[in-house]
Amino acid sequence: MLTADIPPNQSIYIKNLNEKVKKEELKRSLYCLFSQFGRILDVVALKTHKLRGQAWVTFSEVTAASNAVRQMQNFPFYDKPMRLQYAKEKADCIAKAEGTFEQKDKKRKQEEKVERKREETQRPNTANGPSANNGVPPPPFQPNGQEAMPPNNLLFIQNLPHETTSIMLQLLFEQYPGFKEIRMTEAKPGIAFVEFADDVQSSMAMQALQGFKITPQNPMVISFAKK
DNA sequence: AGCACA
Numbered sequence: 001m002l003t004a005d006i007p008p009n010q011s012i013y014i015k016n017l018n019e020k021v022k023k024e025e026l027k028r029s030l031y032c033l034f035s036q037f038g039r040i041l042d043v044v045a046l047k048t049h050k051l052r053g054q055a056w057v058t059f060s061e062v063t064a065a066s067n068a069v070r071q072m073q074n075f076p077f078y079d080k081p082m083r084l085q086y087a088k089e090k091a092d093c094i095a096k097a098e099g100t101f102e103q104k105d106k107k108r109k110q111e112e113k114v115e116r117k118r119e120e121t122q123r124p125n126t127a128n129g130p131s132a133n134n135g136v137p138p139p140p141f142q143p144n145g146q147e148a149m150p151p152n153n154l155l156f157i158q159n160l161p162h163e164t165t166s167i168m169l170q171l172l173f174e175q176y177p178g179f180k181e182i183r184m185t186e187a188k189p190g191i192a193f194v195e196f197a198d199d200v201q202s203s204m205a206m207q208a209l210q211g212f213k214i215t216p217q218n219p220m221v222i223s224f225a226k227k
Numbered sequence: 228a229g230c231a232c233a
Contacts, residue, residue, distance in 0.1 A: 013230055044232050056231065085230090092232045103233080 003085045010041075010094065011058040011087035012065050017045075018078035019053045030055055033077065036211030036219055038064025042093045058091040071216060076159075149224035151199040153178075155206055156225040161218045162189040168214065169194065176205035193225055 012034075017026065027043045034040060038059045045055040059065045065086065074081040095101035157169070166182040173179050173194050178201025183193040196202035202224070211219040 011231095015229070042232080046231065048231095050229060051231070052229085054229065054231085058232095088230050089232095104231090 006086045006088060008062050008066060009086040009088075009090065010060070010062045010065050011056050011089075011091045012069055013085045013087040014055045014057065014082055015053060015085075016080055016083045017053045017055060018080045019047075021078050023047050026055065029077075030057055032210055033075075033219070033221070034059075034068055034072070036213070037068040037071075042091060044091075056087055056091065058087075058093060071219075075219075149226055151203050152224050152227055153196045153199050153202050154225040154227060155194040155196070155202050156223050157192040157194060158190065158221040158223075159218050160190050160192060160220060161215050164190075164192070164214055166192070172209060172212065173205055176208060177201055179205070199224075 014030070021029070023045050026045050030043050030045070031040055034043075034057050038061050040057060041060055042058040043055065044058075046052070057065075057068070059068070069084045069086060072082060073084055076082075090100075092101060160169075164184075166184045169182045169184070169192055170179075173182065176196070178197035180195040180197060183195065184191075194202070194205070196205060206222045206224075209220065210222050213219050
């Protein structure tokens with residue numbers, strides 16, 4: 001089926017994702033990246049053999065999904081251009097809300113138990129209990145496959161249009177308390193650093209401006225800088 | 228390439 005033939009759906013299907021990224025981080029990053037289009041109800045990603053490198057993001061509105069599919073097509077995410085379509089099926093969380101949910105009788109494979117074990121062993125101590133993180137604002141988007149930086153007072157901004165000036169960024173970021181300065185260099189277009197007085201203030205600005213678009217093609221991608 | 232959620 002041509003991807004154009006898939007009828008609109010409030011869930012989008014994403015493929016060509018970087019398979020090296022850990023599942024929970026991937027989900028948080030997708031949440032951050034797609035929140036700009038609307039309210040996200042659920043993000044699903046599995047690392048099973050068939051399903052790695054793919055994810056589903058469900059929005060509260062179909063229009064949000066449509067915008068996401070159009071605007072984020074080929075967006076470089078963890079160094080790979082993401083490919084987006086509408087999902088083929090209605091998300092379980094939607095079906096449940098509508099009362100039309102019914103259990104699938106597909107062969108429930110134990111692949112996922114294997115997956116669970118593997119992720120637990122490769123990640124010793126993320127002792128936050130079972131991740132009931134739906135609807136909770138996620139930790140920072142970490143764009144380049146690096147280990148996530150702990151919060152600090154310096155923000156790293158990516159995906160800026162090359163015409164961006166430090167004045168423009170200052171206008172945006174100085175609205176938030178603790179703003180100190182913008183640092184940019186001609187030598188590296190598309191990125192900038194923004195310094196705040198402390199990590200709480202930088203976090204507030206990050207939350208507020210994550211995904212902010214200077215042009216429709218340039219949702220800004222904000223993470224904590226490496227120091 | 229690959230369309231699931233327990």
